[in-house]
Amino acid sequence: MDYYKVMLVDDEEEVREAIKRRLNWEELGFKVVASAENGEEALEKAEKYLPDVVMSDIHMPFMDGLTFCRYLKKQLPGTKFIIFSGYDEFEYAKEAIRLEAEEYILKPIDAEELKSVFSRLKKRLDEEYDRRRNIESLENYYRESLPILKEQLLIGLLEGRINAGAIGHYINEYNFDIKAPFYCVGILEATAISENDRVNPQLLAISLKQIVDEQAGKDVEYRSLNYLGSVIVLGMLKSTKEHQVFTSFIDSLCKLSSKIMGVDVSAGIGRTVGMLKDLSRSFAEAKDALSYRMILEDNQAISIQDVEPGFTNYFALNDDQINNLIREIKIGTKEKLSEVIDSIVRNFVNSSITIYQLQLYFMEIYVEIMRLARSYELSVEQIGNLERDVYSEIKKFTTPEQMKEWLVEISLLLRSYIRKERQDSTRLLVEKAKEYIKERYADSDLSVDTVCSFLGVSSTYFSSIFKKDTGISFVTYITGIRMEQAVHLLESTSEKSYIIAGMVGYEDPNYFSYVFKRVYGISPSKYRSKQENTI
Numbered sequence: 001m002d003y004y005k006v007m008l009v010d011d012e013e014e015v016r017e018a019i020k021r022r023l024n025w026e027e028l029g030f031k032v033v034a035s036a037e038n039g040e041e042a043l044e045k046a047e048k049y050l051p052d053v054v055m056s057d058i059h060m061p062f063m064d065g066l067t068f069c070r071y072l073k074k075q076l077p078g079t080k081f082i083i084f085s086g087y088d089e090f091e092y093a094k095e096a097i098r099l100e101a102e103e104y105i106l107k108p109i110d111a112e113e114l115k116s117v118f119s120r121l122k123k124r125l126d127e128e129y130d131r132r133r134n135i136e137s138l139e140n141y142y143r144e145s146l147p148i149l150k151e152q153l154l155i156g157l158l159e160g161r162i163n164a165g166a167i168g169h170y171i172n173e174y175n176f177d178i179k180a181p182f183y184c185v186g187i188l189e190a191t192a193i194s195e196n197d198r199v200n201p202q203l204l205a206i207s208l209k210q211i212v213d214e215q216a217g218k219d220v221e222y223r224s225l226n227y228l229g230s231v232i233v234l235g236m237l238k239s240t241k242e243h244q245v246f247t248s249f250i251d252s253l254c255k256l257s258s259k260i261m262g263v264d265v266s267a268g269i270g271r272t273v274g275m276l277k278d279l280s281r282s283f284a285e286a287k288d289a290l291s292y293r294m295i296l297e298d299n300q301a302i303s304i305q306d307v308e309p310g311f312t313n314y315f316a317l318n319d320d321q322i323n324n325l326i327r328e329i330k331i332g333t334k335e336k337l338s339e340v341i342d343s344i345v346r347n348f349v350n351s352s353i354t355i356y357q358l359q360l361y362f363m364e365i366y367v368e369i370m371r372l373a374r375s376y377e378l379s380v381e382q383i384g385n386l387e388r389d390v391y392s393e394i395k396k397f398t399t400p401e402q403m404k405e406w407l408v409e410i411s412l413l414l415r416s417y418i419r420k421e422r423q424d425s426t427r428l429l430v431e432k433a434k435e436y437i438k439e440r441y442a443d444s445d446l447s448v449d450t451v452c453s454f455l456g457v458s459s460t461y462f463s464s465i466f467k468k469d470t471g472i473s474f475v476t477y478i479t480g481i482r483m484e485q486a487v488h489l490l491e492s493t494s495e496k497s498y499i500i501a502g503m504v505g506y507e508d509p510n511y512f513s514y515v516f517k518r519v520y521g522i523s524p525s526k527y528r529s530k531q532e533n534t535i
Helices: 013-022 039-049 065-075 090-098 111-133 135-159 164-173 201-214 242-261 276-294 319-331 334-351 355-375 380-386 390-394 400-440 448-455 459-470 474-492 497-503 509-520 524-534
Strands: 004-009 030-036 053-057 080-085 103-106 182-191 222-227 230-237 264-269 301-303
Touching: 004 013, 004 039, 013 030, 013 111, 030 039, 039 053, 039 065, 039 474, 053 065, 053 111, 065 080, 080 111, 103 111, 135 164, 135 222, 135 230, 135 276, 164 276, 182 201, 182 242, 182 276, 201 222, 201 230, 201 242, 230 242, 242 264, 242 301, 264 276, 276 301, 319 334, 319 355, 319 400, 334 355, 334 400, 355 380, 355 390, 355 400, 380 400, 390 400, 400 448, 400 459, 400 474, 448 459, 448 474, 459 474, 474 497, 474 509, 474 524, 497 509, 497 524, 509 524
Parallel strands: 004 030, 004 053, 053 080, 080 103, 264 301
Antiparallel strands: 182 230, 182 264, 222 230
């Protein structure tokens, strides 16, 4: 790393400039990338510049240095703090220690002391950076995490949450030996024989998996994992004929486990599938088969082929796709929304489901869209434009393209309504903030936090929309309002400058004069004299 980024925060420009000049920053391995005159401005700049080190005064207007550091520590946890102050007070030092500040320096700041502070800080930062960059350490961590990653991948496949195109990548990336011509899923569950046998179901599942793994390689190749109090067994078959072998294997596991553990153990087995992307189908069928244990004997494997011999194409509406659709309607682009809808329709077409199932699935999607519409409290007219006789419309579909066009039309219509609603609510929020500021600019405690508390929104969100709407930051805006009022009072009253300072929200008359001079180029008293001479 060439240098570490530093941000200086002090309400006096002369102090900030003096600190900049005191050190040869590049020689020490640092660079001053930003400076701010108060905590609120510093928070905005920190988000943009991402400093490694922040050097902040304690006493500043709007937001003091310690409060600023507390906020920034949440926003950028890795940032180092150097606190400086003109006050040698124990409470300040104690709070600085609590915030894990690197140093607490008293003004006036000595150049040699400052150099020593940053030299020590450079060493600490280098050590941390080297640790993070230690490739060997990262690789060891990755290798240690592989068993968990493989298990998460298998769970994702069973639940149907892994994109089909990404499965091969994950298998290769994790070096996961899971490839086979065919697959079949079995689910084993252990339950206490009587209600008096109070056994933790998670402990039962762990014991059950241990027994399952002890049988490895005896009958069929498989992978197993604990899953929500059950044990999942993934059979890796050489042919579809091995389905019966796998069923017998699971059945023997049920009887062996029941005998060893003294509990009832039942299992459900799904149909054979030829691709990993279809594991979720076999998994769902295994769950269905297991539900039959209530009407069959315990301690046996139940195959879905035995209890539901009439094969029907199984298709489950993918929650991820529905969530993606809702997300793209709310915040996505038209192009991305169209892609998600295309994926949903393609899923339907490739599943070979019946027309009746298709109609049910489209109605389910429509219900989710209308639920989203109502959550935004759209107008009666807007809701009316979305409401329609869904069943009658989808019965008219003859091509996948018609299905897609229908879904795109409704989604885009809702998307446009939501955007208008969001724009209107954002604009209203900013207007409320402006009114609030206009009424309370004379309050010295007025800050972004008090405004956000009144509006009921977070300061991060508010600062973002306020700047986007007005083109300036909250601090700049409120300063402008206060300066306008100060000018008005200087021109229309004979009040002293220090009185006017308090009337426009500044407790410190010196700071008021400093801000006024920075905005108008002259002090308040000279501004009044100039106006009187002009008259």
